[in-house]
Amino acid sequence: MTVDLDGPDPLWQQIAGVLRARIEDGTYPANRRIPSEEALCDEFDVSRPTVRRAISTLRAEGLLRAVRGRGTFVTPSPGE
Numbered sequence: 001m002t003v004d005l006d007g008p009d010p011l012w013q014q015i016a017g018v019l020r021a022r023i024e025d026g027t028y029p030a031n032r033r034i035p036s037e038e039a040l041c042d043e044f045d046v047s048r049p050t051v052r053r054a055i056s057t058l059r060a061e062g063l064l065r066a067v068r069g070r071g072t073f074v075t076p077s078p079g080e
Contacts, residue, residue: 001017001018001021002018003015003018003044003045003046005045005046011044011046011050012050012051012053012054012057013054013057015040015044015046015050015051015054016053016054016055016057016058018044019034019040019054019055019058019064020058020061020063023058023063023064023074028074029074030074030075030076030077031073031074031076032073032074033070033071033072033073034055034064034071034072034073034074036071037051037052037055040054040055055072059072062075063075
């Protein structure tokens with residue numbers, strides 16, 4: 001999945017969609033850290049606030065959780 005920098009959909013929504021798909025397909029497994037904000041900024045060629053908004057969206061959905069000083073981790077699915 002790629003991000004369309006010139007498309008009509010907000011970049012943060014597109015990035016959230018890519019990250020969500022990676023969580024669902026196991027690219028980012030439960031209880032493991034996702035790449036840093038800086039790494040995601042570099043990968044998608046976007047600003048840090050854009051990446052933060054995407055991550056915040058996934059945190060609100062319960063897919064990610066932040067651990068102070070450690071990073072952002074994939075939340076286990078119920079029953080895992």
